[in-house]
Amino acid sequence: MSNFFPSCKKLKGLLVATCCFFSLFVSAQMTDASLSVHHLGEGHTMVRVASPQNLLLLPVQESAGESAVSMIVDNQMVNRLDVRMAVDQVDYYVPVDISLYKGQHVVFNFARVADEALCWQNIQLADTFDDSNVEKFRPVYHFSPRYGWMNDPNGMVYKDGQYHLFYQYNPYGSVWGNMHWGHAVSPDLVHWEYRNVAIAPDALGTIFSGSCVVDKDNTAGFGAGAIVAFYTSAGERQTQSIAYSLDNGETFIKYDANPVVSASVPDFRDPKVIWHEPTQKWVMILAAGQEMQIYSSSNLKEWELESNFGEDQGAHGGVWECPDLIELPVEGTSGKKWVLICNINPGGPFGGSATQYFTGTFDGKTFVNESPALTKWMDWGKDHYATVTWSNAPDHRHIAIAWMSNWQYANEVPTRQFRSSNSIPRDLSLYTYQGETYLRSSPSPEMETLRGNVIKKNAFSVSRTTDIKELLKGNEGTYEIEMTIRNKDADLMGFRLYNALGEEVNCIYNLKDRTFSMDRTRSGVTAFSEEFPAVTVAPIEEGNEFTLRLFVDKASIEAFGDGGRFVMTNLVFPTEPYNRATFYSEGGSYRVTDLRIYTIEL
Numbered sequence: 112m113s114n115f116f117p118s119c120k121k122l123k124g125l126l127v128a129t130c131c132f133f134s135l136f137v138s139a140q141m142t143d144a145s146l147s148v149h150h151l152g153e154g155h156t157m158v159r160v161a162s163p164q165n166l167l168l169l170p171v172q173e174s175a176g177e178s179a180v181s182m183i184v185d186n187q188m189v190n191r192l193d194v195r196m197a198v199d200q201v202d203y204y205v206p207v208d209i210s211l212y213k214g215q216h217v218v219f220n221f222a223r224v225a226d227e228a229l230c231w232q233n234i235q236l237a238d239t240f241d242d243s244n245v246e247k248f249r250p251v252y253h254f255s256p257r258y259g260w261m262n263d264p265n266g267m268v269y270k271d272g273q274y275h276l277f278y279q280y281n282p283y284g285s286v287w288g289n290m291h292w293g294h295a296v297s298p299d300l301v302h303w304e305y306r307n308v309a310i311a312p313d314a315l316g317t318i319f320s321g322s323c324v325v326d327k328d329n330t331a332g333f334g335a336g337a338i339v340a341f342y343t344s345a346g347e348r349q350t351q352s353i354a355y356s357l358d359n360g361e362t363f364i365k366y367d368a369n370p371v372v373s374a375s376v377p378d379f380r381d382p383k384v385i386w387h388e389p390t391q392k393w394v395m396i397l398a399a400g401q402e403m404q405i406y407s408s409s410n411l412k413e414w415e416l417e418s419n420f421g422e423d424q425g426a427h428g429g430v431w432e433c434p435d436l437i438e439l440p441v442e443g444t445s446g447k448k449w450v451l452i453c454n455i456n457p458g459g460p461f462g463g464s465a466t467q468y469f470t471g472t473f474d475g476k477t478f479v480n481e482s483p484a485l486t487k488w489m490d491w492g493k494d495h496y497a498t499v500t501w502s503n504a505p506d507h508r509h510i511a512i513a514w515m516s517n518w519q520y521a522n523e524v525p526t527r528q529f530r531s532s533n534s535i536p537r538d539l540s541l542y543t544y545q546g547e548t549y550l551r552s553s554p555s556p557e558m559e560t561l562r563g564n565v566i567k568k569n570a571f572s573v574s575r576t577t578d579i580k581e582l583l584k585g586n587e588g589t590y591e592i593e594m595t596i597r598n599k600d601a602d603l604m605g606f607r608l609y610n611a612l613g614e615e616v617n618c619i620y621n622l623k624d625r626t627f628s629m630d631r632t633r634s635g636v637t638a639f640s641e642e643f644p645a646v647t648v649a650p651i652e653e654g655n656e657f658t659l660r661l662f663v664d665k666a667s668i669e670a671f672g673d674g675g676r677f678v679m680t681n682l683v684f685p686t687e688p689y690n691r692a693t694f695y696s697e698g699g700s701y702r703v704t705d706l707r708i709y710t711i712e713l
């Protein structure tokens with residue numbers, strides 16, 4: 112370790128500034144003999160590494176500005192990332208993999224970080240990165256990234272007994288940036304195993320959302336059974352690219368003629384590819400500003416624009432993103448209808464992000480919305496976005512998953528080691544109500560396999576209030592509540608889930624307005640964003656009996672009403688788990704005919 116000017120930082124800075132002509136490197140605060148830090152003036156710092164170790168750990172402070180970092184080996188840039196290098200406080204570390212370059216000189220160039228920043232004293236080499244959980248709001252049965260930031264689920268595809276989940280991932284910080292496709296696999300949609308990053312940024316851009324298909328008949332020529340991924344290359348402009356995997360998603364090879372689709376629209380992204388059996392063609396639907404574009408192809412590489420959808424249809428309070436196009440049977444009929452899923456941000460019913468959908472027909476070229484006068488929402492909470500479905504799922508299932516957050520505050524939610532999780536998986540179908548076709552999202556049946564013990568309460572009537580002093584012994588904030596409620600003559604049937612600190616979530620069936628609402632304004636930690644405290648409201652159908660399943664997992668509540676005929680997904684951050692409940696009524700009484708609380712065990 113050498114430090115030319117150990118005693119006077121100011122003098123050091125001055126000398127660097129005045130002596131730069133002589134290429135004088137100042138090596139400061141080195142923590143390891145094989146790592147040296149050289150300040151180059153005007154916020155530039157070079158870190159030289161020649162190490163047998165696997166990782167360079169970068170100290171991060173989330174409130175700091177982003178530093179542009181380039182990693183150079185043998186005079187070539189091999190990685191380029193943006194990192195919020197710690198200035199006066201280290202919030203956490205992120206690892207940069209250098210294991211490929213053992214024994215070689217690796218140079219990291221950092222821009223826009225002061226010489227005095229704390230990161231230079233803390234940057235360090237390591238062989239391993241401790242990612243054991245440190246977060247009290249880490250969900251148990253919802254997928255969350257091991258560390259770093261996650262947004263949209265991407266490229267979900269089923270193949271050879273495995274559900275693949277890819278996702279928008281920042282491995283270099285727990286806020287949005289450096290988009291990669293992270294990867295996890297599961298045999299059953301509920302037990303997930305982390306895999307290596309699947310697709311990393313390149314000279315065409317960072318890797319935005321998209322989809323995968325299994326090319327069983329080798330239409331693209333990459334190989335029969337290849338998993339082919341479609342993603343947006345987000346550079347100066349957005350274009351669509353392909354990568355393929357010949358080893359069941361473990362590694363991806365980028366197609367050498369990328370990008371495959373381009374346009375002059377600035378927001379042009381999130382390709383979802385499906386096989387359209389009647390026309391024997393691949394179809395790509397993608398978001399272009401406030402509409403969807405539909406393309407077709409016979410080889411996955413050459414795409415022809417067929418139609419646009421969106422003008423004067425549905426909600427337009429923001430950009431349309433992350434589309435999907437699926438054909439579903441209509442319950443109680445022998446028919447099927449097409450559903451176009453359209454995520455929109457902002458412009459959701461309660462502000463920010465939400466998922467709308469359209470039902471209608473699709474002939475391989477054009478989607479026709481059968482109810483242009485209606486806007487249909489897939490979920491009535493604030494934290495259900497970027498919803499898309501699995502490709503090639505077994506048994507003709509259409510399984511959706513959403514990112515359980517909202518762009519209004521996703522970067523500010525009170526976690527650090529990781530940010531965001533997904534919704535539970537939901538099986539989709541269509542039902543008819545008062546002549547209209549709607550999407551039913553039911554918890555995937557696999558969720559029931561996670562039920563542990565059940566506490567079954569005796570039926571009770573609620574004429575004013577009825578308390579349940581304890582939901583579960585040793586409640587750690589991870590459980591499912593299932594209930595059936597029958598109204599007698601109440602105007603309002605409510606229940607609160609709350610904790611000893613008085614933090615609560617208040618759910619109300621309003622029989623006059625025919626709504627179900629969830630109020631999280633006093634749910635615990637809410638002050639991180641003005642947009643977070645909210646009451647969300649869903650319409651409910653005629654009738655007097657209601658079933659409800661509530662999935663609670665540390666920091667979220669997903670309410671499935673009447674077998675998924677309405678769904679409401681909301682984040683909550685209680686300081687301690689809600690372990691009590693009060694049922695109350697107004698205007699009359701009702702009866703809770705069945706109430707069960709399940710522990711959930713992975």
Ligand code: FRU
Nearest residue numbers: 263279319320380432433497
């Ligand atoms: C939706 C989205 C997508 C985009 C991705 C970038 O949440 O904005 O449209 O591909 O996130 O991370």
